[in-house]
Amino acid sequence: MSFSESRTQALAPDTRRAGIVVGLRATRSGIEHSLDATGRRWVIGSSTSCDVVIDDPYVSNMHCILERRAGGSMVVRDRNSRNGTHVDGNVVEGAELRVGSYLTLGRTTLVAVAAPGADHLSASEMLRGHDPAFRATVEQAMKAAAADCNVLIVGETGTGKDLLARAVHEGSRRATGKFVPVNCGGIPRELIGSELFGHEKGSFTGAHADRDGYFVEANGGTLFLDELGELPIELQPHLLRALETRTVRRVGGTSERPVDVRIIAATNRLEHLGTESSRIRVDLYHRLATVVLALPPLRERMGDLVELVEVSLDEHAGEHGRKTVTECGWRALAGYQWPGNVRELRHAVDRAVALGGTDLTAQDFFPELRFGRTPIGLVPPGEQHLVPYQAIMRGAMEQALATYGTIRAAASHLGMAKSTFAERAKAWGLLPRPRNNPLAKALRKAGP
Numbered sequence: 001m002s003f004s005e006s007r008t009q010a011l012a013p014d015t016r017r018a019g020i021v022v023g024l025r026a027t028r029s030g031i032e033h034s035l036d037a038t039g040r041r042w043v044i045g046s047s048t049s050c051d052v053v054i055d056d057p058y059v060s061n062m063h064c065i066l067e068r069r070a071g072g073s074m075v076v077r078d079r080n081s082r083n084g085t086h087v088d089g090n091v092v093e094g095a096e097l098r099v100g101s102y103l104t105l106g107r108t109t110l111v112a113v114a115a116p117g118a119d120h121l122s123a124s125e126m127l128r129g130h131d132p133a134f135r136a137t138v139e140q141a142m143k144a145a146a147a148d149c150n151v152l153i154v155g156e157t158g159t160g161k162d163l164l165a166r167a168v169h170e171g172s173r174r175a176t177g178k179f180v181p182v183n184c185g186g187i188p189r190e191l192i193g194s195e196l197f198g199h200e201k202g203s204f205t206g207a208h209a210d211r212d213g214y215f216v217e218a219n220g221g222t223l224f225l226d227e228l229g230e231l232p233i234e235l236q237p238h239l240l241r242a243l244e245t246r247t248v249r250r251v252g253g254t255s256e257r258p259v260d261v262r263i264i265a266a267t268n269r270l271e272h273l274g275t276e277s278s279r280i281r282v283d284l285y286h287r288l289a290t291v292v293l294a295l296p297p298l299r300e301r302m303g304d305l306v307e308l309v310e311v312s313l314d315e316h317a318g319e320h321g322r323k324t325v326t327e328c329g330w331r332a333l334a335g336y337q338w339p340g341n342v343r344e345l346r347h348a349v350d351r352a353v354a355l356g357g358t359d360l361t362a363q364d365f366f367p368e369l370r371f372g373r374t375p376i377g378l379v380p381p382g383e384q385h386l387v388p389y390q391a392i393m394r395g396a397m398e399q400a401l402a403t404y405g406t407i408r409a410a411a412s413h414l415g416m417a418k419s420t421f422a423e424r425a426k427a428w429g430l431l432p433r434p435r436n437n438p439l440a441k442a443l444r445k446a447g448p
Helices: 132-147 161-170 189-197 233-245 282-288 302-320 327-334 341-355 367-371 386-404 407-414 418-427 438-446
Strands: 021-026 032-034 041-045 064-068 074-078 085-087 090-092 094-097 102-105 108-114 151-154 179-183 222-226 262-267 291-294
Touching: 074 085, 090 094, 132 161, 132 291, 151 161, 151 282, 161 179, 161 222, 161 262, 189 233, 233 282, 302 327, 302 341, 302 386, 327 341, 386 407, 386 418, 407 418
Parallel strands: 151 262, 151 291, 179 222, 222 262
Antiparallel strands: 021 032, 021 108, 041 064, 064 074, 074 094, 085 090, 085 102, 102 108
């Protein structure tokens, strides 16, 4: 089976957890479907012949397939389903499913769970990077977490808005409640009211039973409205009313139901935000934007590139062995604009690890180079400025020195000659300056 790269998504960083997926738990009903750690393949769908049967009229008979790879990791592949397969809000043809990821089929959302007692990182621990602007945003998020106010996260696609939202939830008093993510762009227009607020039986064609919406599901916890700018503007007043009154009314219902939820919204629609020309109504914007958190794009925090790549390589080491990036590979990574940000970078590393050798080259990250084509946004190696490359190499060397302690060990880790490492480290001020010891200075002058 061949996959279109535009529809084959690597997981966003927000969903990466340690551990092996051993089950899928329905977020609404709490029903858990066990996935034997020794199993290799499961068919998911509404047909009773499937390994995992989902009772949902919007799920195809054979909707998707789960496959466990040699190292224990899990891959989900869509089977040309009617309504698509989504991982963490992204429509996919094929993607890796990790512990904590949300798999959405039709109207059913399943969370991938690990074995009891399995260690996993918190969302704040997975917010990798030391860029000052990025860390300032994370610090603001942690302060906002304690305030229980509404939060609006802005940033380009793939910058980690979902992960930051989870970090705010985990750092709040609502951490023991549910975190309910909703992709506003993935809800059909005619079903938005039903999905958000629920519906009464018989209120419209297909409403065969009473159903709670996402607001009620998140009661006592956090409701994350991702890609809010995709919500039709004429429907936004209904959302605004729920935020103002803290009550919801089911479609077809006559009574109001109080809800206690914290709202975290996110958008990549940054044009004219907060004005009448925005895709988000001004009154709704001001209701949500008690705290605004802005995530910088990856091209503005290239000093974090090495750490992000190294983390991805570490995650694959158990299955594929430890791999290193060659100098030409680093130059290519530094010379690319990364319009898909951290998500696109992870996808590139996943692809390189799966298809490349022990030493990963530019062609492993950008297969188009093998056919003489240069990816849009990649500066040809001969025309690259040195500044981005120097920035990421300085970060790599600084990290290696801090981890391994000596020039020899750090150079070996990066696959560099010791002399080259020492020369660059000295030029870039990475080596500790010798202490100003007058006695030692006098002895050197005196000679033997």
